[in-house]
Amino acid sequence: MRTPVIAGNWKMYLTPAEGKAMVQELQTLTAGVTGREIVLCPPFVTLPAVAEAAQESAIGIGGQNMHPANEGAFTGEIAAPMLRACGCTYVILGHSERRQYFGETDAAVAAKTKAALAGQLVPIVCVGETLDEREQGITQAVIEIQLRRALGGLTAAELTGVIVAYEPVWAIGTGRTASPADAQDVCAFIRTVLAALQAEAAPKVRILYGGSVKPDNIRELMAQSDIDGALVGGASLQAASFAKIVRFEEQ
Numbered sequence: 001m002r003t004p005v006i007a008g009n010w011k012m013y014l015t016p017a018e019g020k021a022m023v024q025e026l027q028t029l030t031a032g033v034t035g036r037e038i039v040l041c042p043p044f045v046t047l048p049a050v051a052e053a054a055q056e057s058a059i060g061i062g063g064q065n066m067h068p069a070n071e072g073a074f075t076g077e078i079a080a081p082m083l084r085a086c087g088c089t090y091v092i093l094g095h096s097e098r099r100q101y102f103g104e105t106d107a108a109v110a111a112k113t114k115a116a117l118a119g120q121l122v123p124i125v126c127v128g129e130t131l132d133e134r135e136q137g138i139t140q141a142v143i144e145i146q147l148r149r150a151l152g153g154l155t156a157a158e159l160t161g162v163i164v165a166y167e168p169v170w171a172i173g174t175g176r177t178a179s180p181a182d183a184q185d186v187c188a189f190i191r192t193v194l195a196a197l198q199a200e201a202a203p204k205v206r207i208l209y210g211g212s213v214k215p216d217n218i219r220e221l222m223a224q225s226d227i228d229g230a231l232v233g234g235a236s237l238q239a240a241s242f243a244k245i246v247r248f249e250e251q
């Protein structure tokens with residue numbers, strides 16, 4: 001039994017005051033909801049305000065990136081122990097925006113994943129194909145390479161502690177969602193690649209779908225057998241829409 005995860009990636013939105021207000025409202029709107037992990041990943045400067053506001057709730061907090069070293073002369077970077085100290089227990093790694101705009105490689109994602117696990121953070125490792133790759137018919141090949149390079153060096157115990165997020169790049173922020181059946185096919189494929197890496201871990205790994213997830217498509221996505229949750233961008237910025245996604249069975 002895999003516990004569903006509904007994670008919000010705020011990207012470069014919401015100041016500390018805005019983040020705090022959002023969390024307070026979210027707590028009211030999701031009171032009594034159980035049986036899932038709710039995670040918010042604010043910008044670094046907003047983390048302490050959100051962590052403090054979420055203290056008495058079951059809402060988990062995550063970073064959007066981290067450096068693989070525990071400390072050092074790396075201007076502009078944040079380390080796993082710093083995220084922990086701000087109340088984080090999760091971290092998003094290898095998001096397509098990090099890969100596309102900041103040159104993040106699979107090797108970097110692998111190093112960060114190891115460091116996150118060693119630093120008691122649950123890595124949410126993102127993979128996904130571009131529109132061009134999908135049209136070329138190489139979606140599976142692209143995703144297999146990303147997974148093998150990022151997660152190939154992990155033990156079964158380590159891999160069990162990773163969350164994988166499948167985010168087709170063409171569906172991010174575009175309003176264009178993969179159909180539930182397409183998303184399921186790729187998530188099932190991801191599980192077969194994970195099984196080839198560590199057979200024992202694969203059935204336990206949570207696989208999330210991300211890319212224009214909204215209240216009106218979450219229920220059907222969550223009904224797919226290999227989709228264990230969602231990584232939500234735009235719709236996680238307002239408590240009202242994110243709460244509906246968290247309460248996916250009622251949509």
Ligand SMILES: O=C[C@H](O)COP(=O)(O)O
Pocket residue numbers: 009095167171172173174175210211212213231232233234235
């Ligand atoms: O990390 C979240 C994804 O990039 C999805 O963003 P979106 O829900 O705005 O399409």
